[in-house]
Amino acid sequence: MTQKIIGIDVGTGGTRAVLVDEKGALLGSATHEHAPFASPQNGWAEQDPHDWWNACQKAIGKLLAQTGVSKSEIAAVGLAGQMHGAVLLDKDEEVLRPALIWCDQRSADECRVLNETVGEHRIVELTSNPALPNFTLTKLMWVRTHEPEIWSRFRSFLLPKDYVRLQLTGVRAIDVSDASGTLLLDVAHRRWSLEMVAATKLDPGCLPEVFESPDIVGRITASAAAATGLAEGTPVVAGAGDQAGGAIGMGIVKAGDVSATIGTSGVVFAATDQPFLDPKGRLHTFCHAIANRWHVMGVTQAAGLSLRWFRDTFGTIGTPAGDPYDSLSKEASTIPAGCDGVMWAPYLMGERTPHLDSDVRAALIGLAASHGRGHIIRAVLEGVAFSLKDSLTIFAQIGVPVNDIRLGGGGARSPLWRQIQADVYAQPVSLLAAEEGCAYGSAVLAGVGAHIWPSVDEACAQIVKIASVVNVDKTASDKLQQQYGLYRAIYPALKQIR
Numbered sequence: 001m002t003q004k005i006i007g008i009d010v011g012t013g014g015t016r017a018v019l020v021d022e023k024g025a026l027l028g029s030a031t032h033e034h035a036p037f038a039s040p041q042n043g044w045a046e047q048d049p050h051d052w053w054n055a056c057q058k059a060i061g062k063l064l065a066q067t068g069v070s071k072s073e074i075a076a077v078g079l080a081g082q083m084h085g086a087v088l089l090d091k092d093e094e095v096l097r098p099a100l101i102w103c104d105q106r107s108a109d110e111c112r113v114l115n116e117t118v119g120e121h122r123i124v125e126l127t128s129n130p131a132l133p134n135f136t137l138t139k140l141m142w143v144r145t146h147e148p149e150i151w152s153r154f155r156s157f158l159l160p161k162d163y164v165r166l167q168l169t170g171v172r173a174i175d176v177s178d179a180s181g182t183l184l185l186d187v188a189h190r191r192w193s194l195e196m197v198a199a200t201k202l203d204p205g206c207l208p209e210v211f212e213s214p215d216i217v218g219r220i221t222a223s224a225a226a227a228t229g230l231a232e233g234t235p236v237v238a239g240a241g242d243q244a245g246g247a248i249g250m251g252i253v254k255a256g257d258v259s260a261t262i263g264t265s266g267v268v269f270a271a272t273d274q275p276f277l278d279p280k281g282r283l284h285t286f287c288h289a290i291a292n293r294w295h296v297m298g299v300t301q302a303a304g305l306s307l308r309w310f311r312d313t314f315g316t317i318g319t320p321a322g323d324p325y326d327s328l329s330k331e332a333s334t335i336p337a338g339c340d341g342v343m344w345a346p347y348l349m350g351e352r353t354p355h356l357d358s359d360v361r362a363a364l365i366g367l368a369a370s371h372g373r374g375h376i377i378r379a380v381l382e383g384v385a386f387s388l389k390d391s392l393t394i395f396a397q398i399g400v401p402v403n404d405i406r407l408g409g410g411g412a413r414s415p416l417w418r419q420i421q422a423d424v425y426a427q428p429v430s431l432l433a434a435e436e437g438c439a440y441g442s443a444v445l446a447g448v449g450a451h452i453w454p455s456v457d458e459a460c461a462q463i464v465k466i467a468s469v470v471n472v473d474k475t476a477s478d479k480l481q482q483q484y485g486l487y488r489a490i491y492p493a494l495k496q497i498r
Contacts, residue, residue, distance in 0.1 A: 004021050004073045005077070005078065007077075008078065012082050014034050017031075017056070017059040019443075028069075032058035032062065033055070041106070044100075046100060047085070047099050049163045075446070075452060078442030079161040080240050080242050082242055083159065083243065086140055087163045088140070095163075096150050107142040127183050127196060128277055129183060130356065132356065134181075135183035140202070158174070173208050173209050173211055175211055176210055176213065176287035177213060177241045177289045178241035181286065187275055213290070215238045216450075217236060239442050239445055240289035243286075243438075246259075246261065247289070247295065248444050249436055249437060249441035251406070254271055260429070261412075264302075264304050265305070266299070267299055269295055270296050272293070285297075298353035303411070306383070307384075310328070331377050337475075342367060344379040345365070346383050347362045357491075360498070378420075381420050385421050389425055405425060407431055422471065423477040424477075430469050431469070
């Protein structure tokens with residue numbers, strides 16, 4: 001009987017479960033959507049953790065029914081999920097309030113308090129990252145300040161996927177990659193920073209136990225088996241945050257491996273063999289989902305969101321039944337590289353890398369009467385690529401090697417956007433034979449935990465395949481390097497006029 005593994009991704013919009021065999025083949029997948037996240041005030045974002053657990057049960061049930069696999073064939077389960085969310089638990093491990101999720105921006109004041117009391121430089125020394133509203137610690141501090149009655153009952157916290165694990169196994173645990181996004185982990189030494197915990201007056205008992213990603217940390221309980229259809233006693237590994245999990249699924253495992261992924265946001269992710277630090281805190285430095293490996297990561301807040309915003313605001317031209325993004329790409333493809341001077345700064349939701357500025361807003365620059373829709377659409381595609389190139393520019397400044405860039409997300413499905421990325425990065429980019437996201441990466445980690453593969457490196461070498469390479473168009477690239485220099489002048493100008 002062949003062994004099979006399940007990977008689960010607790011995302012923002014829904015929970016996805018995938019079934020993978022011992023050769024890495026995807027045998028099936030199922031998704032159950034979450035309720036839309038609540039935004040009680042501008043900049044707030046909350047979800048009910050019970051909804052994640054319900055979606056997990058439904059997704060696993062659909063997957064088992066769809067594939068007809070026997071629960072006895074499942075060797076292990078892996079988990080990945082949205083990072084940074086704060087699930088607050090009481091003494092009985094019951095949820096105290098809706099979780100503050102990754103895109104919640106309410107804790108800017110708590111960041112200022114941390115910078116004043118601990119010190120900006122010291123925070124980076126202790127955690128390898130600056131204080132940002134996205135991080136879990138600042139969310140906990142906000143609840144402590146603004147909801148004292150809830151805080152009086154607070155005893156521990158978990159991140160989203162780890163709350164689901166608690167329901168599956170009864171174990172309160174976290175992996176090093178997800179813990180890196182809490183602002184409480186000593187990333188360089190892969191352990192909790194007790195100095196940071198003490199500086200923020202947290203009880204160390206609130207911290208979940210931290211593990212390496214392929215470690216088996218618990219087993220499916222009898223109640224979880226009844227709820228999901230899995231076998232009682234099935235091992236569950238620590239798993240990973242969504243970015244590290246997705247990188248595993250793309251084979252981004254050794255120093256020099258880089259991915260550029262365009263979804264709603266955009267992420268440039270580089271695997272490293274040491275914890276590279278950006279002294280200015282423009283990049284995230286996190287533990288990778290592989291022991292003694294780290295990664296640096298730059299984030300564009302509104303990457304694919306920029307194109308979706310254009311679509312939703314200005315519509316498409318073409319057959320309504322077709323893919324609207326194909327229609328937009330067709331319009332943009334008639335415009336030369338550089339868009340005849342039109343540029344887009346994609347700051348619809350502020351920006352993380354490199355500006356760390358939640359208040360900056362987007363701008364469309366250089367319009368003339370001779371420009372049309374195609375110019376604007378292509379400018380959006382180029383502007384997002386320029387924003388991602390900012391991360392590669394910082395990589396070069398701090399010595400992070402970039403040997404191979406692999407594309408992922410919606411930006412990898414558009415031939416035009418793929419070519420624009422190669423030309424903007426001035427480096428060939430690779431496309432994978434299949435990209436299944438972080439649920440697939442979490443399944444790989446489960447397979448390593450179950451000894452189906454001896455290591456993450458060997459698993460990825462066996463199962464991740466390059467389908468094609470997009471080479472640089474030198475003429476277009478030369479033009480886009482000039483345009484990138486002009487793009488870099490937009491943010492300082494915007495900062496002056498707001």
